[in-house]
Amino acid sequence: MRAPVHSRSHTDAVELGGAISLFSGAGGLDLGTEAAGFRTTVAVEWDDNAADTMEKNAGEHFPGLLGVMRADLYPLATGSGDGVTARDILRAGGFSKTERPDLLIGGPPCVAFSKSGYWLDWKRDGVDPAASLLQAYTAVLAEARPRFFIFENVYALTFNNKASRPAFERLLREIDAARYRCQWRVLNAADYGVPQARPRLFIIGASAGEPLPEFPVPTHHGSWERRRSGGGPLAHVTAGEALRGLATDPEPEETIRGRWSHLLPEIPPGDNYLYFTAKRGHPAPLFEWRSRYWSFLLKLDPQRPAPTIQARPGPNVGPFHWDNRRLRVPELRRLFTFPDDYDVVGTRASAQMQFGNAVPPRLSQVVAASVAEVA
Numbered sequence: 001m002r003a004p005v006h007s008r009s010h011t012d013a014v015e016l017g018g019a020i021s022l023f024s025g026a027g028g029l030d031l032g033t034e035a036a037g038f039r040t041t042v043a044v045e046w047d048d049n050a051a052d053t054m055e056k057n058a059g060e061h062f063p064g065l066l067g068v069m070r071a072d073l074y075p076l077a078t079g080s081g082d083g084v085t086a087r088d089i090l091r092a093g094g095f096s097k098t099e100r101p102d103l104l105i106g107g108p109p110c111v112a113f114s115k116s117g118y119w120l121d122w123k124r125d126g127v128d129p130a131a132s133l134l135q136a137y138t139a140v141l142a143e144a145r146p147r148f149f150i151f152e153n154v155y156a157l158t159f160n161n162k163a164s165r166p167a168f169e170r171l172l173r174e175i176d177a178a179r180y181r182c183q184w185r186v187l188n189a190a191d192y193g194v195p196q197a198r199p200r201l202f203i204i205g206a207s208a209g210e211p212l213p214e215f216p217v218p219t220h221h222g223s224w225e226r227r228r229s230g231g232g233p234l235a236h237v238t239a240g241e242a243l244r245g246l247a248t249d250p251e252p253e254e255t256i257r258g259r260w261s262h263l264l265p266e267i268p269p270g271d272n273y274l275y276f277t278a279k280r281g282h283p284a285p286l287f288e289w290r291s292r293y294w295s296f297l298l299k300l301d302p303q304r305p306a307p308t309i310q311a312r313p314g315p316n317v318g319p320f321h322w323d324n325r326r327l328r329v330p331e332l333r334r335l336f337t338f339p340d341d342y343d344v345v346g347t348r349a350s351a352q353m354q355f356g357n358a359v360p361p362r363l364s365q366v367v368a369a370s371v372a373e374v375a
Contacts, residue, residue: 032364240302270301311356
């Protein structure tokens with residue numbers, strides 16, 4: 001384990017509602033829980049750029065942060081005895097046997113369950129070793145004994161297949177074995193005011209003697225993947241609304257260079273490669289109907305929320321801006337509801353990965369607020 005590289009004292013952190021953050025990434029979950037009243041005192045993240053992002057924003061956005069631990073949690077998941085331990089994390093956050101955290105948050109890497117690349121045999125068969133990172137979360141939960149927890153992941157973890165179902169059932173058994181009551185739900189970020197249709201699995205739980213929080217009621221409504229979503233009184237926030245008035249500079253990486261990139265200017269906003277199919281009546285069809293992923297040559301519609309933005313899109317994978325280019329970093333920041341002054345460290349590709357792996361702060365805030373109501 002490498003020692004925390006950012007450290008400072010904050011004596012009120014625990015009194016304000018101390019939280020442990022695992023798999024912190026760029027801090028999307030943390031920003032939301034901070035806005036709900038909790039204070040992240042220690043964050044654990046193995047990616048250097050993401051850890052640097054957390055540290056760079058500590059003073060302004062994470063006033064209770066005592067340290068960022070740059071550690072791989074895989075040994076903790078497997079119980080090998082090597083690397084960082086739950087006790088190390090507790091100490092780094094200023095906790096002890098008598099002073100426990102109020103909240104544990106985290107979203108283990110989701111590559112084993114994501115729909116992306118699910119055509120691969122190893123994914124369908126559930127043999128990805130990254131799946132065991134779920135056990136890192138439950139190992140810390142069992143030893144840290146927080147009053148409450150928030151777990152986040154891709155909603156494909158709930159699918160009834162060989163990769164997801166056994167892992168999900170094991171996760172719920174381990175939460176129960178740690179003596180926590182919980183409930184889970186798939187929430188679409190757009191239903192809570194995020195200008196992006198991004199469904200995510202949330203599990204919220206409480207230790208014995210604590211009231212079990214309820215999930216927040218949707219505040220927005222609209223369409224999502226050919227069906228209605230939400231039910232709140234407000235219409236979904238659109239990409240056009242989110243990006244309106246945002247001044248950005250061109251970025252070298254925004255030019256699209258994939259094999260099919262020359263087709264993008266012909267595609268109407270909100271459409272994708274299906275525009276070039278016989279079923280759509282194209283005079284010179286290039287693709288078979290539904291022969292590619294939905295995100296292939298997908299273009300943003302300024303009148304709708306952005307589709308889910310991926311962490312590592314391929315050369316022809318969108319969503320692309322309606323101006324026929326890749327989204328710029330300030331635009332990604334807006335579409336994920338990170339503050340405009342939130343600095344992201346690293347290259348443009350690293351920024352895309354950090355945002356694409358993040359929980360939109362506005363979504364995490366409403367979930368954390370439901371926990372704060374009973375804390």
